Amino acid sequence: MGSLGPENIPVVDFSRFDTDLPSLAKEIKEICETWGFLYLKNHGLEQNKVDRMFNISETFFTTTPLEEKASTPWNSIYNAGYDAKTGTEKYMHENGAKDVVSSQDGKEVFVIRKHQSYDQPMPPALRRFNPEIQQFMAETHQKIAVRLLACLGVGLGLTRDRLPEIHKHESPSYTTLRLIYYPALQQADNAPIRLPSHTDQGVITILFQNQIAGLQVRPPKYTGKISEDEVWLDAPVIPGAVLINIGETMTFFSGGLMKSTLHRVARSPNAEDWGKDRYSMAYFCHPNQDTLLEVIQGIEGANKRETPVSCVTGRQVKTVKDWIEHRHSMGRQEAMVAK
Numbered sequence: 001m002g003s004l005g006p007e008n009i010p011v012v013d014f015s016r017f018d019t020d021l022p023s024l025a026k027e028i029k030e031i032c033e034t035w036g037f038l039y040l041k042n043h044g045l046e047q048n049k050v051d052r053m054f055n056i057s058e059t060f061f062t063t064t065p066l067e068e069k070a071s072t073p074w075n076s077i078y079n080a081g082y083d084a085k086t087g088t089e090k091y092m093h094e095n096g097a098k099d100v101v102s103s104q105d106g107k108e109v110f111v112i113r114k115h116q117s118y119d120q121p122m123p124p125a126l127r128r129f130n131p132e133i134q135q136f137m138a139e140t141h142q143k144i145a146v147r148l149l150a151c152l153g154v155g156l157g158l159t160r161d162r163l164p165e166i167h168k169h170e171s172p173s174y175t176t177l178r179l180i181y182y183p184a185l186q187q188a189d190n191a192p193i194r195l196p197s198h199t200d201q202g203v204i205t206i207l208f209q210n211q212i213a214g215l216q217v218r219p220p221k222y223t224g225k226i227s228e229d230e231v232w233l234d235a236p237v238i239p240g241a242v243l244i245n246i247g248e249t250m251t252f253f254s255g256g257l258m259k260s261t262l263h264r265v266a267r268s269p270n271a272e273d274w275g276k277d278r279y280s281m282a283y284f285c286h287p288n289q290d291t292l293l294e295v296i297q298g299i300e301g302a303n304k305r306e307t308p309v310s311c312v313t314g315r316q317v318k319t320v321k322d323w324i325e326h327r328h329s330m331g332r333q334e335a336m337v338a339k
């Protein structure tokens with residue numbers, strides 16, 4: 001296994017996709033069963049396109065007046081828009097800790113839907129970049145997500161087209177690009193948690209980071225409820241690689257075979273990063289929104305997983321749309337209780 005050692009998140013060379021899909025698929029499946037996280041290098045998306053998106057994100061967050069950014073606030077129904085300091089990450093996994101985010105943390109977030117799904121209101125300072133952002137989302141989807149989905153499907157014993165065909169870029173879905181800005185911390189600021197522990201909701205997440213570390217991942221040796229003495233792993237930034245993780249929808253699709261692992265963002269472990277702003281971009285890949293949230297037929301060893309009762313409709317969650325509405329609304333209740 002391409003890795004920095006058994007204690008570290010595995011690194012996978014994705015250039016093998018064209019030459020060696022069966023063994024690549026097997027390797028990735030094993031990693032997703034244990035870690036639920038992996039780095040992909042040689043993923044095919046050019047670095048200059050990633051750098052350009054970080055430029056756009058930095059320009060937007062640091063030069064736009066607050067009222068303009070706040071003119072399109074994040075909305076839990078559409079999962080789109082601007083949020084500062086708290087909010088969108090408040091949906092907890094059943095094993096999630098109630099991590100406290102410092103009130104001094106000036107984190108800002110902007111969530112962007114793909115235009116096929118939602119004609120999203122945007123502040124003018126961001127709207128002017130939207131064609132480029134949409135193009136970036138389409139390329140991330142085709143170059144990384146679709147090929148990875150093919151690979152995950154083959155690893156699970158499906159045909160290589162089975163997962164891509166329910167994740168069409170042209171079809172409405174909850175797929176988003178989440179731009180996050182974590183302003184530099186002061187030396188004396190000991191706020192340890194900047195984004196509380198959570199699992200992601202979609203199928204796969206593709207994370208880009210601007211060279212500043214901070215992400216922490218719960219190692220596979222810990223299961224069940226989080227206890228105080230757990231030591232989480234600092235996920236290093238590997239230049240040119242993207243970090244992939246499995247979301248809850250994939251755990252449903254695979255009947256529990258693929259693991260959605262808890263993670264959070266803390267202060268970087270590297271002292272030289274502390275005076276620097278951190279930017280990340282998470283591409284959350286979701287299936288076509290009418291897809292049923294159930295085990296995909298043909299996966300050996302899959303165990304049916306009960307879906308929750310939706311706190312929005314009071315009925316059991318059936319589709320991916322029900323699932324996302326439920327998760328976002330749970331978040332809202334948490335946020336209201338926390339106030």
Ligand SMILES: O=C(O)CCC(=O)C(=O)O
Binds near residue numbers: 178180209215
């Ligand atoms: O900022 C990061 O590195 C992680 C973001 C994340 O986990 C999320 O948005 O779900």
Ligand SMILES: [Fe+2]
Binds near residue numbers: 198199200205263
């Ligand atoms: Fe996440």
